[in-house]
């Protein structure tokens with residue numbers, strides 16, 4: 001890696017680690033308000049540095065840096081932090097600060113340890129501006145769903161331990177619904193831009209390949225969530241489980257389809 | 270966002286049916302069933318994958334016969350999946366109609382939200398309608414041609430379809446990373462009749478007559494070597510012809526055939542025929558090994574009356590394929606109608622060309638023959654409706670998850 005890029009990458013990683021630490025302390029502190037501000041400020045600083053890193057990479061590659069496993073993991077970390085900062089949930093649920101910062105730090109570390117970070121030229125099919133829009137919108141959705149599922153898991157833990165009328169549990173429940181609404185809009189945009197791209201590259205906006213099919217499955221699960229939650233008034237444990245199922249589907253679409261289904265298919269061939 | 274109460278269905282039969290179809294419970298059940306079908310369709314081998322799968326797992330053939338009957342090996346084209354989508358459409362249509370009533374009754378953010386949700390549901394109908402139009406009236410196939418060819422039809426799964434105009438391929442190009450601006454080298458296999466690159470020379474001398482000549486290497490062209498100022502006769506001339514060129518000479522150990530190990534000029538060689546007074550021979554000449562001339566079988570040749578050297582600067586056909594990772598491939602097309610060129614466009618991957626409802630997509634090339642290309646041809650009259658559906662869906666969802674909650678917050 002170019003030294004400037006390496007520096008910004010490492011700085012943002014350190015920033016996220018620091019934010020995780022502050023956020024963890026915040027969970028047990030008396031003066032929540034002040035520490036919460038520190039956590040937010042650290043996250044903003046780290047994500048700004050990460051944005052600079054992605055900008056440098058964009059310039060060096062002469063294309064959006066969203067095209068392989070390493071780049072998409074970096075984008076995933078970025079999206080979780082941006083969604084966390086953009087939605088007001090961070091003010092209500094301090095535990096999500098820990099989750100966000102730790103998720104970002106671990107994802108960056110994982111990406112740089114296990115995946116090739118060198119900039120590679122793109123194959124013809126990927127050379128399109130739709131790539132940038134499609135991947136960006138999908139990952140904003142994924143970032144929101146990651147936060148929502150974290151809130152759901154936290155809800156299940158807190159709701160089991162605490163009394164029924166628990167303030168934190170209620171905040172987590174609301175956070176789940178808010179982030180899913182936000183994520184659903186972006187996932188929808190992601191699937192649509194993918195379809196438009198496929199149509200402009202191959203003349204077919206939908207071909208039921210496993211990745212497409214799984215993105216649709218994910219979308220259906222969150223559509224079910226939206227209807228159950230907002231029309232049937234589902235909340236609490238039931239809603240939390242739908243949210244967790246939705247994120248399991250996201251993870252499967254992102255990793256599993258590549259390793260399991262294409263593996264099954266290539267085995268079949 | 271707070272839960273919204275759902276209307277209770279009316280008592281009449283049609284009211285009950287439409288109430289069922291429009292209910293959220295029904296919608297959710299339906300979506301769950303369709304989701305399960307998608308899981309099955311993505312996990313089980315589908316369509317053409319089945320045969321290959323059974324080849325590997327013959328034991329599964331009994332199971333797959335049953336799967337086939339149930340439509341599980343072609344889920345997304347099966348009658349029951351189409352049926353589910355049909356019920357889905359009816360359900361979405363009824364609930365949209367009912368939303369209209371809600372929108373009329375409510376005001377403020379609640380009304381905006383109803384309208385947003387209605388738009389979202391109508392968008393689903395648009396997308397499905399567009400898919401149906403494609404299935405009924407769409408066409409999809411391929412055109413394969415070489416540079417200079419003109420075609421007025423395309424090949425579909427069963428036969429071919431005419432185009433209402435003719436398509437001419439003027440030029441096909443492959444662009445690789447790192448050489449965008451350089452022209453592509455000459456190409457094709459070594460058997461072509463001519464073609465040469467600067468710096469490829471065959472130097473021949475005939476010591477006995479004290480003549481030397483320096484010919485450009487051109488396949489199939491006969492050169493004559495004779496003393497200057499004398500009439501060319503059979504007695505005082507040699508005829509030299511380059512028959513073949515390989516960029517990376519090697520001999521297949523099994524077949525004893527000469528072949529090229531790669532397209533790079535690692536070991537450029539030419540095969541030359543020589544005919545002269547009392548002498549006739551064929552031999553390979555190597556640019557990198559001037560002293561080592563061989564016969565076709567690989568045995569060294571005896572020194573003849575001529576000395577020959579092949580001088581190469583990078584090989585005659587630097588590579589059949591341009592080197593480096595492929596960046597793009599492009600076809601320059603001309604649309605011909607009534608004998609006139611009416612459009613002139615270049616298509617490349619991710620940049621198709623549409624004319625009179627037909628869209629041409631750059632799809633393939635042949636590394637062995639770079640004058641050949643394949644295009645996909647698609648006619649899909651449903652696309653505008655599908656795209657309208659996409660736009661409505663984004664607008665509707667944006668209204669539901671962003672505009673209406675903001676209004677609600679402001680009204681509160």
Ligand code: HEM
Nearest residue numbers: 223230231273290291292293296360361364383386389669
């Ligand atoms: C999978 C595709 C679907 C999507 C993306 C979708 C999306 C939505 C959205 C965004 C809402 C509004 C939620 C809110 O106001 O907070 C909604 C509400 C609703 N949906 Fe769907 N929906 C889908 C399928 C269906 C189907 C098949 C039905 C069939 C009955 C249906 C029936 C309803 C009803 C009755 C409402 C309440 C509408 C209102 O009060 O405005 N939905 N849907």
